[in-house]
Amino acid sequence: MTDLASNPTATTHPPYSKQEWQQGYESQRREEAYWLELISGSVPQGLTGTLFRNGPGLLDINGIPVQHPFDGDGMVCSFTFQEGNVYFQNRFVRTAGFVEEQATGTILYRNIFGTQKPGGWWKNAFDFQHKNIANTNIIYWGDKLLALWEGGLPYRLDPKTLETIGIDQLDGVLAEGEAFAAHPWIEPNSVLNNNQPCLINFYIEPGLSSTIHTYEFDTNFKLLRKQSHSIPGFAFIHDFAITPHYYIFFQNPVQFNPIPFALGLRGAGECIKFKPEDNTRIWVIPRDKNRQQPMTELEVNAGFIFHHANAFEVSNQQLCVDSICYADFPEVDPESDFRDVDFDALYPGQLWRFTLNLETAVVKKELIEPRCCEFPYAPPQKAGQPYRYLFMGTAHQPRGNAPLQAILKYDWETRERQVWSAAPSGFISEPIFVPQPDSDAEDDGWVLTLIYNGAKHRSELVILDGKTLSETARLALKYHIPYGLHGSWVSQCFV
Numbered sequence: 001m002t003d004l005a006s007n008p009t010a011t012t013h014p015p016y017s018k019q020e021w022q023q024g025y026e027s028q029r030r031e032e033a034y035w036l037e038l039i040s041g042s043v044p045q046g047l048t049g050t051l052f053r054n055g056p057g058l059l060d061i062n063g064i065p066v067q068h069p070f071d072g073d074g075m076v077c078s079f080t081f082q083e084g085n086v087y088f089q090n091r092f093v094r095t096a097g098f099v100e101e102q103a104t105g106t107i108l109y110r111n112i113f114g115t116q117k118p119g120g121w122w123k124n125a126f127d128f129q130h131k132n133i134a135n136t137n138i139i140y141w142g143d144k145l146l147a148l149w150e151g152g153l154p155y156r157l158d159p160k161t162l163e164t165i166g167i168d169q170l171d172g173v174l175a176e177g178e179a180f181a182a183h184p185w186i187e188p189n190s191v192l193n194n195n196q197p198c199l200i201n202f203y204i205e206p207g208l209s210s211t212i213h214t215y216e217f218d219t220n221f222k223l224l225r226k227q228s229h230s231i232p233g234f235a236f237i238h239d240f241a242i243t244p245h246y247y248i249f250f251q252n253p254v255q256f257n258p259i260p261f262a263l264g265l266r267g268a269g270e271c272i273k274f275k276p277e278d279n280t281r282i283w284v285i286p287r288d289k290n291r292q293q294p295m296t297e298l299e300v301n302a303g304f305i306f307h308h309a310n311a312f313e314v315s316n317q318q319l320c321v322d323s324i325c326y327a328d329f330p331e332v333d334p335e336s337d338f339r340d341v342d343f344d345a346l347y348p349g350q351l352w353r354f355t356l357n358l359e360t361a362v363v364k365k366e367l368i369e370p371r372c373c374e375f376p377y378a379p380p381q382k383a384g385q386p387y388r389y390l391f392m393g394t395a396h397q398p399r400g401n402a403p404l405q406a407i408l409k410y411d412w413e414t415r416e417r418q419v420w421s422a423a424p425s426g427f428i429s430e431p432i433f434v435p436q437p438d439s440d441a442e443d444d445g446w447v448l449t450l451i452y453n454g455a456k457h458r459s460e461l462v463i464l465d466g467k468t469l470s471e472t473a474r475l476a477l478k479y480h481i482p483y484g485l486h487g488s489w490v491s492q493c494f495v
């Protein structure tokens, strides 16, 4: 373990090979199920359950590259932890578009981030249909395993085999043509739900003005409450935050020009222009409609935000929201290969804390971690609550922008940082913290991360100790899994 955040002698040379990093974006077509081989350490006996992960598995369709990794077809992995062993499976989500394109061997649909049908703009013009790629997150809730993508409906999978069952409209809660965001929160003890767990998610209905739809479900996926609020302007909102009494949405300051999209020249996501000089609008929506409290609008210059780490209520009128912010939107040039990205030319994501005063509408912001970071993950038992520890992906070096190669644990109480690094050949994925059952210590548990080992062109599952961030075990996959997006842990074993 190293603490590079306070290491003034850290090297200024890139701690990674760009070629090794690029290879992690090679498509993976193999789908297998097998026990993982232990490389080092031992898998804790007390770690029992399943880690599910999702991300783009294909970065090309029959040799035609996708324009952006966000456009890659979703491939789900499961890691079942049982008695010190780990059973692995991976399968593509067989969405309707995936099945059709694999059968024909070509790209048949437009994608949000610029992957278009072959044949030029006139083959794409005025085609407003997108392929649901189900590639962003995966949750198990109410006996349903769901692959999530914010542009469409969830796809249900069999948790034992990862076979695709089909589109799931959550017993009619979601209508055809609607969507379900990829960033649900699970609140372990909901004061609005008799202190029972509940799942909270949203859907942004796009348009010249946008509508935020929010949903809360009990443990059987029964709808507890739903709200809809219209907000002015186009909204690009990937994630949101919750507290016991509020939903919090940060509306990134962007402008959408639909013309290049309509004419087939650009994907919809490539027509979004970030306006860094404009303020982010923050919408704070009371969860309990019976309180008859209006939605509050606040503003702050926050940069571009994909992910929030957590939020909590300091008082009736004061909320804290912790988020990863970019000084500029990390756009991909439509004419270039995303693998050729110049990291030095892009702003890093950084951790900020926003303190919202609902009475005065004043927002204070504080830069917490200037180091390049992403994929924040707070202990799940602290969702929407004051919390002490935060886990995040981070760069190996303390300054500058670079691929995520390390895990950072931040202590809000002492403001100390611990860093575990997989450099030079390891590239990490979202760190998922699994609490030790029946322990009161917030960081008592394990951090799970799937790393891409560029030297071996294979992926490895790494288990870290939550308290010390030391490496507990490392297990080898037989092949690599392309860089993924999000995942989740459940205490059940399905195989």
Ligand SMILES: [Fe+2]
Residues within 6 Å of the ligand: 182, 183, 238, 239, 306, 307, 485, 486
């Ligand atoms: Fe995300």
